[in-house]
Amino acid sequence: MTETLTTHWMQAFDATRLPQHSEPEWLLKLRKQAFEVYLDMPEPPPPQRGLRRIPSLKVDELSALQPMADTESVEALLNQRLQSWLQTGQAFGGQTIAHNGQTLQTQLKAELEAQGAIFCSLHEALVQHPEQVQKYLGSVYPAIAGRELALNLAYWQTGYFLYLPRQCKLSLPLYALQSLSGSGSLFQRSLVVLEAGAELTLVHDAWSAGQAAARVSDVLEIQLGDGAVLNQLNLQQWEKSVHCHSYSQAQLGRDARYHVLNLASGSLYHYLQTGTGLAQKGAEARLLGLFVASGEQHFRQQSLQNHLSPHTVSHLQYHGVMRDQAYSFYNGMIYVAEAAQQTESNQLSKNLLLSEKARADAIPNLEILADDVQSGHGAAIGAIDRDQLFYLMSRGFGQTEAEALITEGFMEEVLLQFPDARLHAPVQQLLAIQMLQDQLAEAESEG
Amino acid sequence: MSQPSLIIRDLHVTVGEKAILKGVNLTVNPGEKHALMGPNGSGKSTLSNALMGHPNYNITHGEVLFQGQNLLEMAPDERARAGMFLAFQYPMVIPGVKVFQFLRNMLQARRGADVPVREFRKILKDKMQLLEMKEEFVKRYLNEGFSGGEKKRHEILQMALLEPSLAILDETDSGLDVDALRIVCEGINAVSAQQPDMGVLIITHYQRMLNYITPDFVHVLFEGRIVKSGDKNLALQIEAEGYDAIEREVLASV
Ligand SMILES: Nc1ncnc2c1ncn2[C@@H]1O[C@H](COP(=O)(O)OP(=O)(O)O)[C@@H](O)[C@H]1O
Ligand SMILES: [Mg+2]
Numbered sequence: 036m037t038e039t040l041t042t043h044w045m046q047a048f049d050a051t052r053l054p055q056h057s058e059p060e061w062l063l064k065l066r067k068q069a070f071e072v073y074l075d076m077p078e079p080p081p082p083q084r085g086l087r088r089i090p091s092l093k094v095d096e097l098s099a100l101q102p103m104a105d106t107e108s109v110e111a112l113l114n115q116r117l118q119s120w121l122q123t124g125q126a127f128g129g130q131t132i133a134h135n136g137q138t139l140q141t142q143l144k145a146e147l148e149a150q151g152a153i154f155c156s157l158h159e160a161l162v163q164h165p166e167q168v169q170k171y172l173g174s175v176y177p178a179i180a181g182r183e184l185a186l187n188l189a190y191w192q193t194g195y196f197l198y199l200p201r202q203c204k205l206s207l208p209l210y211a212l213q214s215l216s217g218s219g220s221l222f223q224r225s226l227v228v229l230e231a232g233a234e235l236t237l238v239h240d241a242w243s244a245g246q247a248a249a250r251v252s253d254v255l256e257i258q259l260g261d262g263a264v265l266n267q268l269n270l271q272q273w274e275k276s277v278h279c280h281s282y283s284q285a286q287l288g289r290d291a292r293y294h295v296l297n298l299a300s301g302s303l304y305h306y307l308q309t310g311t312g313l314a315q316k317g318a319e320a321r322l323l324g325l326f327v328a329s330g331e332q333h334f335r336q337q338s339l340q341n342h343l344s345p346h347t348v349s350h351l352q353y354h355g356v357m358r359d360q361a362y363s364f365y366n367g368m369i370y371v372a373e374a375a376q377q378t379e380s381n382q383l384s385k386n387l388l389l390s391e392k393a394r395a396d397a398i399p400n401l402e403i404l405a406d407d408v409q410s411g412h413g414a415a416i417g418a419i420d421r422d423q424l425f426y427l428m429s430r431g432f433g434q435t436e437a438e439a440l441i442t443e444g445f446m447e448e449v450l451l452q453f454p455d456a457r458l459h460a461p462v463q464q465l466l467a468i469q470m471l472q473d474q475l476a477e478a479e480s481e482g
Numbered sequence: 483m484s485q486p487s488l489i490i491r492d493l494h495v496t497v498g499e500k501a502i503l504k505g506v507n508l509t510v511n512p513g514e515k516h517a518l519m520g521p522n523g524s525g526k527s528t529l530s531n532a533l534m535g536h537p538n539y540n541i542t543h544g545e546v547l548f549q550g551q552n553l554l555e556m557a558p559d560e561r562a563r564a565g566m567f568l569a570f571q572y573p574m575v576i577p578g579v580k581v582f583q584f585l586r587n588m589l590q591a592r593r594g595a596d597v598p599v600r601e602f603r604k605i606l607k608d609k610m611q612l613l614e615m616k617e618e619f620v621k622r623y624l625n626e627g628f629s630g631g632e633k634k635r636h637e638i639l640q641m642a643l644l645e646p647s648l649a650i651l652d653e654t655d656s657g658l659d660v661d662a663l664r665i666v667c668e669g670i671n672a673v674s675a676q677q678p679d680m681g682v683l684i685i686t687h688y689q690r691m692l693n694y695i696t697p698d699f700v701h702v703l704f705e706g707r708i709v710k711s712g713d714k715n716l717a718l719q720i721e722a723e724g725y726d727a728i729e730r731e732v733l734a735s736v
Binding site: 420421422423425426427428429430431432433434436437440441443444445446447448451 | 534535536537538557558559561562563568570573574576577578579584587588591592623624640644
């Protein structure tokens with residue numbers, strides 16, 4: 036069994052990817068081991084009755100993405116996406132752009148490069164900075180972290196490497212776009228390493244240039260040194276036929292700050308795992324989420340706030356807006372180890388259901404072994420509040436307009452907690468466009 | 483004379499299964515100030531919510547005409563755009579909605595036309611001065627973290643911007659300290675001075691608001707009916723004798 040699958044994997048993988056990159060021996064070994072781990076891990080048990088489940092990525096259902104038919108038109112589309120950011124006045128300090136697993140553009144302002152910053156494709160980093168990659172690849176998410184994570188470690192084809200040396204503070208955000216079109220499977224894995232005192236805002240963007248019906252596995256490993264600060268905007272706007280599994284986890288050094296805003300509106304199925312390891316004193320994380328789903332979309336969010344050291348802080352707030360038959364399931368864990376005294380942690384999941392058939396569930400969990408801590412969790416799921424709606428209508432807002440205003444406010448509440456205010460306006464614009472599209476689609480389907 | 487601002491005829495309202503208003507009659511002519519007083523739970527807020535069209539309040543019987551139009555056929559936003567205004571006893575918090583944008587969109591909805599930002603800033607500044615409000619106020623979120631006084635001032639600010647032809651003020655005095663009460667009442671007087679045709683229905687539990695705003699008529703609501711009407715002296719009588727005296731008087735007459 037193992038033999039045939041391994042052979043299958045090796046053949047498919049070698050045929051499509053390896054000719055382009057000759058990989059070092061250690062990496063091939065790491066990949067093989069990860070694949071063995073994948074095979075050894077049991078399949079997840081079937082879903083409990085009545086619970087819908089996001090289909091897992093299965094190795095025998097994977098196929099290679101077609102290479103780009105027309106590079107120029109794809110590049111033009113991707114540039115449009117980039118321009119949409121620049122139009123809002125948002126300049127980037129550098130960008131990497133990849134499509135169907137192929138890196139098309141990497142750019143980093145010369146003065147940043149001079150400071151020792153690195154921002155390039157993971158494959159390029161393997162050639163230019165092999166020790167760094169070897170040190171960090173799989174350091175946050177080793178193969179044993181999970182079945183699909185192991186599969187990703189074995190199969191990754193694309194991704195970027197971002198490294199900031201000590202005290203390197205980037206004033207301009209960096210932008211990483213991963214795009215795809217057509218059908219097939221895309222495995223991306225990226226590494227973000229900030230040494231002590233480094234600071235950065237990163238936009239991690241997933242967007243499809245054209246029709247896409249692919250399986251995507253997107254893994255992001257983040258290491259923050261002591262006092263490092265990372266603001267990360269994590270966008271998922273794939274075509275609504277993609278199955279996407281995203282994992283991102285940050286390990287925080289002493290007094291490090293990690294702020295992530297997950298914004299997902301794409302994919303038919305989207306599994307999103309966000310984790311934060313608070314193993315050093317004084318580390319703080321803020322996990323934010325905005326989830327906008329319509330039609331048959333099915334989202335699942337899993338989170339881990341892992342408090343292992345004293346005086347660590349984590350806040351999680353996820354808001355979902357569900358239309359049509361969309362479904363969202365949130366399952367989060369706050370873990371506070373015995374040693375993690377005087378920590379503060381909370382978790383809030385809210386969903387606004389904009390149609391009768393939209394649904395959401397939330398299961399927040401606390402596991403607290405320390406006795407001197409502040410911790411809380413909450414969940415709220417419901418339709419638009421009738422009294423809020425009445426208040427706005429009594430001021431002359433039509434029902435649709437009033438609902439839109441409440442919904443925008445609901446999202447704004449989360450967005451404004453993202454510390455880099457330069458990204459607020461472009462995100463508002465993305466959200467406004469998304470809401471409009473969903474409203475129009477809804478109106479159309481209602482005839 | 484122009485037609486009445488508001489005519490309420492034999493209005494019956496239920497909430498769920500419970501009958502709350504049991505035949506209210508009231509006419510407000512343009513420019514008139516009516517005070518509606520009554521003990522807690524007598525149905526004052528029910529009347530204001532029903533008049534503004536809250537979906538939880540069922541009109542089981544009766545008729546309401548607003549400037550001659552059948553009000554009960556109109557959605558709340560249509561009522562607002564037609565010139566009705568309700569200052570809420572408990573204004574709603576709407577997270578993430580900025581006061582400035584809210585007020586501007588509100589005015590645009592009322593006027594049915596774009597109000598350029600510059601023009602709006604000017605209008606807003608004037609009205610905020612009227613209510614002694616600080617400019618920073620509009621950067622906040624709708625009623626989020628507002629003190630009782632700020633909420634009520636903000637309600638009256640909305641009235642000042644919308645220039646309604648009929649304003650219902652539901653316990654605008656509650657939660658206000660003496661200074662805030664004076665400022666808010668003076669603001670209301672200033673708006674009605676600018677708009678002499680605005681009818682006003684002042685709903686209040688106490689007469690203290692009526693020290694600033696002189697009503698032309700005072701009505702007492704008791705168990706869902708207006709049981710007594712008079713002039714401003716009726717409010718003073720309630721202040722002196724309490725609602726009990728009126729209750730006894732009413733019960734004795736049945
Ligand atoms: N939304 C509601 N749901 C249930 N009962 C209500 C509601 N609104 C009002 N009531 C009931 O109607 C009665 C009158 O309430 P209200 O109109 O608020 O009185 P007032 O404003 O005069 O104090 C009270 O008994 C109150 O409990
Ligand atoms: Mg009341």
